[in-house]
Amino acid sequence: MANNKDFIVKNAVEVGGATKVTLGDAASAGSYTQGYDLSVAAYDSVSFSVAAQEAGPSSVFFKDDGTKMFIIGFTGDEINEYSLSTAWDITTASASSVLSVSSYETLPRGLVFKTDGTSLYFTGLGNDQVRQYDMTTAWDISTASYSKTFSVSSQDTSPSGLFFKSDGTKMYVTGAAGVDINEYSLSTAWDVSTASYSQNFSISSEFTSSPQALFFKSDGTKVFVVGRDDAHVVSYTLSTAWDISTASYDGTSFSLATQDGQPYGVFFKSDGLKMYIAGDGMNRIFQYSTGSTVTTNTLDLSTGSVFEITPTSDIQIGLSNPADSGTVSQATLLLDGAVNGYDLSGAAYDSVSFSVSSQDGNPYGITFNNDGTKIYMVGATNDSVYQYSLSTAFDLSTASYDSVSFSVTGQDTNPTDITFNTTGSKMYILGDTNNSVYQYTLSTSFDLSTASYDSVSFSVAGQDTLPYGIAFNNDGTKMYMTGFSSDTVYQYTLSTAFDLSTASYDSVSFSVAGQNTAPADIAFNNDGTKMYMVGAVSPASVYQYTLSTAFDLSTASYDSVSFDVSAQDTAARDMAFNSDGTKMYVVGRTNDTIYQYSIGSAYTVTYDSTLQFGGGTAPDSPAANETDVLTFSTRDGGTTYQAAIAIDGAA
Secondary structure (H helix, E strand, C coil), X not given: XXXXXXXXXXXXXXXXXXXXXXXXXXXXXXXXXXXXXXXXXXXXXXXXXXXXXXXXXXXXXXXXXXXXXXXXXXXXXXXXXXXXXXXXXXXXXXXXXXXXCCCCCCCEEEEEECCCCCEEEEEECCCCEEEEEEECCCCCHHHEEEEEEEECCCCCCCEEEEEEXXXXXXXXXXXXXXXXXXXXXXXXXXXXXXXXXXXXXXCCCCCCCCEEEEEECCCCXXXXXXXXCCCEEEEEEECCCCCXXXXXXXXXXXXXXXXXXXXXXXXXXXXXXXXXXXXXXXXXXXEEECXXXXXXXXXXXXXXXXXXXXXXXXXXXXXXXXXXXXXXXXXXXXXXXXXXXXXXXXXXXXXXXXXXXXXXXXXXXXXXXXXXXXXXXXXXXXXXXXXXEECCCCCHHHEEEEEEEEXXXXXXCCEEEEEECCCCCEEXXXXXXXXXXXXXXECCCCCHHHEEEEEEEEECCCCCCCEEEEEECCCCCEXXXXXXXXXXXXXXXXXXXXXXXXXXXXXEEEECCCXXXXXXXXXXXXXXXXXXXXXXXXXXXXXXXXXXXXXXXXXXXXXXXXXXXXXXXXXXXXXXXXXXXXXXXXXXXXXXXXXXXXXXXXXXXXXXXXXXXXXHCCCCCCCXXXXXXXXXXXXXXXXXXXXXXXXXXXX
């Protein structure tokens, strides 16, 4: 129903009897910190060396209160126990006990303890077994003795990671040979001898080989896997807790290569705010922060009973100040759908395109003016820039040629990209004939007919002889160039904003060869924390990267997120975004056409635990431009609310 909002307001839905209601005050906003968020992971610059005890750490595990740490290693075939004088602070660790397991396993990998600390378990590549040891004193490995075993060789001949469901009735093993996660059921909790194989889940799309440790979120709705050869941690979401068959890659990975190129073990603090990685390359344990801020929107029932929320971030909804217990309190929420832009994982072709073949049969670069009513294309056949108008901003279906062009032949006979400064008073053209960037002035902003060459250029030949893409940061003090021959992005500083005569190379670069060996262009999101590269070789795709420091290439890492555009054009050359990152545009040489895509994902809306939906499942977040109508009712003073979706905007 497209007019859900009008329906509610105009028809004065009755809440709590015959009283007509009006739109209540805005919900009050707050926040809390949420753990297990790999998308915001950052290295704490904190590590601890275990080299004196173990030169090949393959797994790390902590006691539930963070006062003990355990490392299993395949060099000494032993488990080392450490005491932490400050809980969860690995810099305060000191070695205390050691347990040799060489009698049973020569290549031990994953390590897990029973929740009460009375048993420990590990996998082994030597015999493809899960081994169980029991301890007479909880969490004290000096009291451990061998107990039982279970073979996993029928599923994988290189078992590497191990984890148990919190109640001990399920066991999970990562297989380095099968590149998957295998799930087992235990008829007797925590007794590995009673295990039987259930099912598996392939992770080969995210790991080229050798997945190692795995770790589950405490409620079983997420699983994290670390890969040795890929040197990253990847997260998966389980739609049914602890059921590995319902897992799906959630598009989130975090590179560990800067700290250690051979990570083996992963563990999270009990609240998910810290992550610990065991690295074999440096024989150290590394600490990361993995907590993100969750915005809360609380509907204050003392201010009204009908509310409207349009999310601008992921939010959690709750209610406050209902009537006293025994009195019915009700509320209606109009929840508007909104999209978090610049998210390639939600990209889809709009089936909207615009041909530029009448102007140039070799289009290389595109860009928009600020409000999306103009688009510009630079072509290498005629060595010119062309201007187009869009009667509806950023809607390619409304584009038309302005019969306005500007020749750059006097500067370069093979222009490869175009961009403007933020006001549209300066234009920049990149060319690979002379391997330079050229600067132009427009006496009327974004009006190509008023352009003139500034006789200012900057050579990038020292970095790449096939420069294909350029971009600036927001204030024009940084410039970036994509090198087609070196598969690398380069960073430059301009001491005077947007003035090429003040440019100099930063000696900072970032290779994208691992994603595509023909990078054609780059772009950034609005705050410089995401970078995008379009690659021309098969399959032509756009790739997404994270910069932990905005616009600083030295902090870039690949998100393991890409979007294939080869169904539209197999020779993609450039891309652009609309102002909020909900639309992406790609131009290709094969069809001489610009294509339009919708990108981004709906903001995630969750609900406080007091809000109970029928069937126990909350509704999905509304899509962009949809409005869901939800109702809430309580009789116990807000201890619990009965929640329901009254109108589904998608219906």
